[in-house]
Amino acid sequence: MIAHCKEVPEFTSNRLIHDDGIEMKNLLGVHALVWTGGWSPEEAEFAIASTAKAGFDLIEIPALDPSRIDIADTKMRLENHGIAAGFSLGLTLETDINSEDLSKVDLGRATLMEALSIASGVNSTYLGGVLFGALAKYPGPTSQKARENSASVIKELAQQAAGSGITIGLEFVNRYESNLLNTVQQTLDFMELVGEENVVVHADVYHMNIEEDGFRAPLLACGDRLGYVHIGESNRGYLGKGTIDFPEVFEALVDMNYSGPITFESFSSAVVDPGLSNTLAVWRNLWTDGMDLATHAREFMSTGIELAQQTTQSR
């Protein structure tokens, strides 16, 4: 059992046998907001211990407010529970690198570099999210200059990250949360502009469900540039209760031999992060029991992958 071996698992692997005997290549992760909205030592312990208890390999920790993350304390707790960590954040309109205003670009660069130093400090190998601009509803479309400013900062971030073996994930999101990257193709085009090997596509099926024609074609279009996947329902609640075509998603991931992490993301007004919940428009109570939600998601994900393996093998 991975959670008991006290060895923090690697981000990509050839083969992992999970508790339930299902063999897959992917680390399975869960977002910290399933457990807690803060990151005091007590909250960190609860979140990391619960992640292990629910059978996950990885926790995704929001780094929107780096000042609240105690690096040594977090690293120790992750090691105690044998849990890997990824970090994620979205910039704000004040720290927007997708802007023509260079003072905002400078603030955004500083925020990203600080988040990178936290990821590096806890031995994480992943920093992803809406790193390329504000996580916000913009009043208008982006501009060529703003896009170039963003790509230039992401290039600097990626070069700095490479020194610590950290991968930078660009999470394209729906139109209400970014005006720069809403689809796989826009993300791949942007990555051409950045031109760094350690920059990957971070695909979230909740956003894809809004912006893409489907799941299979865009996921396959990523090829080996796909580096991180968020699994979430159309209403961001319990998996299987909404309208996302999960068999299509899992079959695409198995077919393309995707070996990176697959992380469950869900938000409810039951667990609130003052920095993130309002930005994500989490107004409704979609669940109250994080452990019930997470163990259900864990089972749903491994079963979905196993069924997809059977389907693709029988072709």
Ligand code: MN
């Ligand atoms: Mn996401």
